[in-house]
Amino acid sequence: MPTRLVTVRLFAALRERAGWGERRVALPADQPRMSATDLWWQLELGDRAAGADGAQPGSLPSSLRVAINQAFASPDQPLQAGDELAFLPPISGG
Amino acid sequence: MPTRLVTVRLFAALRERAGWGERRVALPADQPRMSATDLWWQLELGDRAAGADGAQPGSLPSSLRVAINQAFASPDQPLQAGDELAFLPPISGG
Amino acid sequence: MVLRVALHLEPFDPLVALAAWQRHREQDVSPQAPWARAAAEAHFIGRVRSLSANGEPLAALELEHYPGMTEAQIERLAAAVLARHGLAHALVEHRVGRALPGEALVLVAVGADRRGPAQRGCQELLEALKHDAPFWKREWCGADGRWLEGNTPL
């Protein structure tokens, strides 16, 4: 089975707390239905970046949103090879 | 007792139905508390100008408003010598 | 609180009027100036429609007003809305006379420290103009002129 790569992107406070903004990540071969939530915990973003809003493994911090291929998506949607996954901290636009 | 004059002004459809836009009117010496409503009927504006909205003597057609000295006023307010009285048909601004 | 009211007998460009208004902001840079706290601005521009209320092609819209009272009444209405919402500034420019389809009839612009008061203030001032400032519209379709009684629905 070929290596399945996704691009993970972090923004604003999340990027600065994690210390990186973009990373290519290989999805584990033995987890064909890996989701954004799974990856959040695998990358240890929950420990280092979630702060007071930290959630338990199995869910994302409630203030975060997930985008897959530059559109909002469910954090539980299985990731595909080539996906661009972004974790978005609370928005303050306009 | 000197003659007490007021200026009466009509606008838009009201002016065109009456056939005049501005007139100097002497308040009757024997009616010291004459109001805009009284003058409306004395000038026979009710008969000739009020159309389907005509009211009975003692009241103004409900769609009309009165301005005295260029501010909205009660149609029952007694008029003073020198007042500028205007009868305003329904407004359509903006 | 800063207020400007202007009536135009000739066509006016609302964006030129807004630019002139904005120059006050740029010239008055003291932190106490009403402009300094007005981070939110809401505008409304109304134009002459191309069809009459009856759906016929409109040749022109005539706007009659009550010179003197109209200006004074708009100032009273604007001052009340400015006070009610704690607005920083308001601008009202209104066309009078004979206007053609597409030409600007009314510009309302208000500034406030937050977007809610700016938007609500702009809406309320427009409704106040429509219902309580002495203007009368007559639609011209060909040689026929018809006075409107009341406003288009919201």
Place this chain on the structure above:
Amino acid sequence: MVLRVALHLEPFDPLVALAAWQRHREQDVSPQAPWARAAAEAHFIGRVRSLSANGEPLAALELEHYPGMTEAQIERLAAAVLARHGLAHALVEHRVGRALPGEALVLVAVGADRRGPAQRGCQELLEALKHDAPFWKREWCGADGRWLEGNTPL
């Protein structure tokens, strides 16, 4: 239905943006053009405040965005508001990068056949931008930068 979305890395003048948008109206005079039925226009302009959320003098406001997604998401939000209110046109221009107090952050302009849909559409599109378009604000007071989480109240 006509829609334009633009992000600006440098200061932009909302009135210049509106004038460019208005030129479309003047150039496209066919009666079927969306402009022809847009007798009502509502605008909103938001600027950088002079004070931070904590009340300190603000040196600058930094706006981060998600290049590609931000533009696409604004287009989705605007298309939904245009359809919901039957609007004729919408314009969204938004600053990104480091902006100074008084500089424009956001311009929203919508046109409709009546004032109600224009005003409601403009408000809804602004709220959608504030809550559902990927922008993140960081306030700079001196050398300290603080990310904002959420928006100012309405």
